Amino acid sequence: MAAGKQIFISALVLLGALGFLALGYELPGKGRDVPVLVGWIAVGLCVLDVVAQTPTAAGRWIAALLSGSASGEPEDEPRGLSLELKSFFWVLVACAGVIVFGFLWAVPVYVFAYMTLHGRKPVVQSGLTALGATAFLWIAFELLLEYEIYRGLLFSDL
Amino acid sequence: MFDPLIDGLVMILHWKGMTMLALGVLVGLVFGAIPGLGGSTAIALFIPLTFDMKPEEAMALAGGIMGAVSFGGSITAVLLNTPGTAPSAATCFDGYPMAQQGRAGAAIGAAGAASSVGGIIGVLLLVAVIPIAKGVILAFGPPEFFMLAILGLAAIAASTGGMFLRGLIAGALGLVLAFVGYDSVSGGERFMFGIDYFWDGIPLVPTLIGLFAVGEMINLSISGGTVARTRELDMKVSGAWEGVVATFREWAVVVRGSALGAFIGAIPGVGGTVAGFLAYTTAMHSSKDPESFGKGNIVGVIAPEASNNAKDGGALLPTLAFGIPGSAEMAVFLGLLILHGLEPGPLLLIEHEATIMSLIVSLTISCIIATVIGLLFTRWLSLVTMVDVHVLVPVVVAVAFMGSFALHNKVGDVILTAAFGIVGYLMIRFRYPRVTLVIALVLGELAERSFHQAMNMTGGGWSIFFTRGISLGIFVLIVVALMIPALRFVLDRRRRAAAAGGRS
The missing domain is CATH 1.10.287 (Helix Hairpins)
Known part of the structure; x- marks a missing residue:
């Protein structure tokens, strides 16, 4: 660097x-x-x-x-700033999506969008992964742990 | 001595306890197999799931994860030359050549058996030392606890390889974060900037999930590709029994490696990687055939694996007895203890002995179960590392946010997790060790409280830190820890000078 x-x-x-x-x-x-x-x-x-x-x-x-080394600190591998900013953006999108729309809407949309737009994955694989991730969260938290998943600012009164 | 151990066993031998243990083992194997994830990420992600559980069930889950992670890392070390966890790195030296020679099964069998036996020896040593530790703890007062907290930070910063200075800076940042919120000493608020969310301080679990799980996911997302960075997995995995038999034949190597691992594990900051390499080199130097090491000698797999799992028993001692976590994994585990109302420190071993014993029993059983499951599903576990990061990243981020929110039903926790995810990545990127930040965040309150208590004992004089035997002894250790990088530098320069002299 x-x-x-x-x-x-x-x-x-x-x-x-x-x-x-x-x-x-x-x-x-x-x-x-x-x-x-x-x-x-x-x-x-x-x-x-x-x-x-x-x-x-x-x-x-x-x-x-x-x-502790006579040759000083090691050089690290260079990374593109735009790729770093994109990765931050996706985390922030997920965070904002969860807050506004809740987990049940934000998670499938985020996973699908991330995989297709950022990861360039096939639509079917992305769709199945998105549904699978949402189903996992619903089963683990709402069904097994009897925990009401956050519905988001928009849908919290529904 | 054995009554609390039996109580702990009874707690675990319940269907819920055993289910959590099995789940923990599975999670530990998978997270251990995937480079970059490891035990700290696994425990951080699963802490929220334990919220409604009894402490002993949570201990079973954590014990399962901790006992299985290192073996999961060893499987990929042998098959793919890619250690899933840093402590498994030494296993690659002989494990991978064995796999290339068609003896992958024997290497994994040896790794599994050595892990199990090493884990059990480590736990037995812990159980033996706990009664002594209880006596020692009672001799500790505020000055000693203050010094111990500083020692924990210094030792961990010193162990971060070439990142010593930035390790200390990250430690200072962790302390700064620990000051946020209501201050019981002055009765006022500090560094809250009018945000009520920070009244109780920076919550530990969302911070951990952000720094370790989300931070690591951002890092993977930028790296791209598959986690293991190889597509090579066409070798047969059979003959595991040969490895198991070899482990018991080489019992002296196992015992020596385990003792080394448990001892090194108990020193904050030194950790499993050093234990693994030290056990490996010790086995090599004491071998009648040192030239065969690095070319597929099964002893080169057995020694680091035994030390790898034994270190967990040792590492639990400072964590449980003094509340000083020696590694990132132990710092995250400390978060789990706190969540369940088990305040680490002097009274933990006395007031919650049965719960702690349930953790110890879980750790022991998980070492054995992990080996059995690992041997049965070796190939599948290796395939886990072939998952494309762009599939893994969004799923883990979603689970991380869900877990973070579920703890206290606070949207602020999700925002904090995202923020610390970015901070975590930046720390990886600019080589500020995250572990010192976390440990400082955990130790900050203990350090400040002990400092004020000690000052009150003398009416404001610093002499108390240097006039009590144990406190002075710990101060000497702090100085030694801070000198380690400079000593390493001098030795490195001498070695280079000698090598240059030899060449000319």
Whole structure:
């Protein structure tokens, strides 16, 4: 992975740690003791991580020392950002579908749509898998566990 | 010593208990066979199903899963050279060459028998150590528990290979998450941003399901293809009995591997992978024919398999006795205990001994049942890994959301699961170990409570952490754990320098 991207990620986490530390100081009384302690430790670790990602002698030394290997951290395989965003999108679609339409409607539609559109699977296989997954949830939760499956915001009064 | 064990056995020998055990074994074998899933995902997904169960039935399910996962992983290690779980990696060295020589059945038979015997030895060692552990726990006060929580985090971060620094950062993130919600010390709310859902803190189970099940599914979805990444499965699987006989003939290897596995399993963070490799190399160095290792020596299958299953018994000790989970699987299992009102820590072994024994009995029985079922359905289990990820991913995500919601009937849990699914994937992607985050989330409350109690004991002085024998001893272990990557670096540099010197 490009060093720039790694530095960006480390810096982002450092920003998060600084934000947490600032919020920690706003807590009243004893409730802030441990969060502030953890916040300072996190900031220290994140600074080390940012330095470790830089292509400097100090960065290489810290990376090697803290990874336990004289050859530094291993490179990881590159992945397409658009594919990653698509995968996040499908999880969020499933989540939103469940909330709005409930499990009994959202699950078959999500499984079918994911398999046909994202996985390029045949329609029949996708349809059967979608029905099978929904049937499994219905049998396991509603039939066997006698648990009423969530019907979604749209159908909750039905 | 044996009365609680008998009580536990009685609890399990009920049709419901046995059904849950059998279900757990099946789930464990399948999830163990599929690389990337494993025991933590299996338990995380099945926790919600146990909501209405009695604790001992839930223990039976968890025991079944934990006892069967490693054998499931070994089957694919032997047949496909693809370890289903990381601890089964050492089994590939000799298991796969045996399969290529037409002795797949013998390798799987040996793996199954060694797993069973190793699992039983591990559990027996656990049962033997529990009475001693109960005495030790009573000597622990708040400073010791605070130090122990920090040790758990440090040891796990140190064991994450080249991810030590990011392991510690992930641990800090886990602690940050543990601070969210109502704070019993100050009596106020922390980091809730006006969202009432967070009043009781970040719920553990939806977080676990998101990080492990959904996160792993996003990762698989991006990788694509089949899980095992191979289409090779045209070998015969017969002659398992030869492997079983060989295991009992090599009883010394089994006992040694099991003892190693149980000991290493009890050290937080070190885990089954190290145990498996250590058992393998020990068996190789003590063999009269070390050259045959890696070329299909059955002892090379027996040793890591015995240690693999024995480690579960060892790993349960810090989890149950101190509430310090030593691995991701144990952290998820801790979530199951908490769900059933079994607060891990000093009083668990004293107040709920029979329930814990039912878990131990389940683990023992599951080791045997897993071997029998695994041997009967070896070929089918291998085929599971041929499932296309684009079929597996949407189904597991749907089940994950359903399970997450079913726990408390909260839509917020589904949103949290999705959010932590993405966080889990990003952690895989950018090499922040998820296990340290989870363990910190679990230990955060214990660490903070113990810290304040210890401070109250001295009126605000830090000296209490360093003036009590056990606390100081644990502090020394923390320093050692934090030094491990640096020591590894020095040794690695010396080895490279020696190798370069040898070449020139």
